[in-house]
Amino acid sequence: MKSLLERTESGLYCPQGDFFVDPIRPVKRAVISHAHADHARAGCQSYLSSQEGANLLRLRMNQDADFTFLAFGEHLSIGGVSISFHPAGHILGSAQIRLEHRGFVALVTGDYKLEPDPTCTPWTPVRCHHLVTESTFGLPVFHWPEQQSVQHAINSWWRGNRDSGRASILYGYAVGKSQRILAGLDPSIGPIFTHGAVEKGVEAYRRSGIHLPKTTYVSHADPKQDYGGAMIIAVPGAHGSPWLRKFGPKRTAMASGWTMMRGWRRRRSMDQGFVISDHVDWNSLLEAVKQSEAEQIWVDHGYSEVVARYLNEIGYQAVSIDTKHESADTDQELIATLASREGTA
Numbered sequence: 001m002k003s004l005l006e007r008t009e010s011g012l013y014c015p016q017g018d019f020f021v022d023p024i025r026p027v028k029r030a031v032i033s034h035a036h037a038d039h040a041r042a043g044c045q046s047y048l049s050s051q052e053g054a055n056l057l058r059l060r061m062n063q064d065a066d067f068t069f070l071a072f073g074e075h076l077s078i079g080g081v082s083i084s085f086h087p088a089g090h091i092l093g094s095a096q097i098r099l100e101h102r103g104f105v106a107l108v109t110g111d112y113k114l115e116p117d118p119t120c121t122p123w124t125p126v127r128c129h130h131l132v133t134e135s136t137f138g139l140p141v142f143h144w145p146e147q148q149s150v151q152h153a154i155n156s157w158w159r160g161n162r163d164s165g166r167a168s169i170l171y172g173y174a175v176g177k178s179q180r181i182l183a184g185l186d187p188s189i190g191p192i193f194t195h196g197a198v199e200k201g202v203e204a205y206r207r208s209g210i211h212l213p214k215t216t217y218v219s220h221a222d223p224k225q226d227y228g229g230a231m232i233i234a235v236p237g238a239h240g241s242p243w244l245r246k247f248g249p250k251r252t253a254m255a256s257g258w259t260m261m262r263g264w265r266r267r268r269s270m271d272q273g274f275v276i277s278d279h280v281d282w283n284s285l286l287e288a289v290k291q292s293e294a295e296q297i298w299v300d301h302g303y304s305e306v307v308a309r310y311l312n313e314i315g316y317q318a319v320s321i322d323t324k325h326e327s328a329d330t331d332q333e334l335i336a337t338l339a340s341r342e343g344t345a
């Protein structure tokens with residue numbers, strides 16, 4: 001079947017339009033699904049991305065690049081290929097990239113999820129002939145609990161820690177997950193502090209018009225600050241580091257889809273796990289594939305071979321195209337630790 005996309009050493013390439021989609025190396029012209037580092041590489045000459053994610057992308061990219069932003073649903077033609085962005089619901093500004101050329105439609109999902117998230121525009125189904133989907137959590141064991149109950153559990157955990165005079169340290173990825181967690185926190189429980197990487201993301205979200213509870217960057221807090229009862233949002237890399245000492249008695253927790261995996265807590269010596277993911281789980285992935293009505297499916301990231309095999313079994317034409325490039329937004333270290341020890345890497 002003809003398509004609009006080719007696999008190259010620099011990533012997905014559209015020969016008709018002479019541009020790359022989420023290139024894995026610096027290229028001349030990059031069309032970007034979202035601002036996470038494994039999709040948005042610095043060093044490209046020009047970036048085309050969604051308007052909603054403009055502040056995040058500019059925060060992370062070389063400033064001398066040429067940026068063009070499109071509102072969701074708006075079209076731009078390059079070399080006869082009509083490009084448009086459609087909400088992916090993954091993080092602020094995350095988009096599925098739709099390419100159309102002479103009636104043929106390809107769709108690259110980037111990262112996406114179907115659950116509601118107050119910090120970004122919700123995913124919408126897009127029909128296409130050729131679908132390129134992620135499969136970070138493409139195993140049947142991954143099914144996300146109802147998100148409101150998880151947010152409720154986080155607030156209860158925080159309240160309990162406060163009542164015993166402890167700080168609550170909650171780890172999430174700096175851009176996307178942290179802001180989604182923040183949006184669900186009940187600020188009446190206590191003050192909220194942030195790790196530097198998280199605060200930068202929070203600022204970009206606020207500049208983009210997303211309302212988030214008040215936060216204080218830890219380095220700007222009073223050196224004598226008593227953190228008993230406080231919530232501190234930090235990146236997973238801070239776990240076990242000397243940075244944590246200043247918080248006194250504390251409980252630690254991780255917010256990630258990976259916390260569904262057996263034994264992760266003991267290995268990471270954390271007190272608690274909350275299952276919150278910004279990627280599709282198994283059922284949502286199958287639902288999205290169905291709604292796309294695609295004739296040809298490429299599966300990338302994570303468990304792409306399992307997903308491609310299953311899709312073929314149920315009658316689709318699917319292949320894994322996983323290039324095994326590192327996944328920056330999903331905490332490489334954590335995944336490597338968990339996946340290798342689970343024997344699923």
Ligand SMILES: [Zn+2]
Nearest residue numbers: 036090111329
């Ligand atoms: Zn991502």
Ligand SMILES: [Zn+2]
Nearest residue numbers: 036038111329
């Ligand atoms: Zn990704």
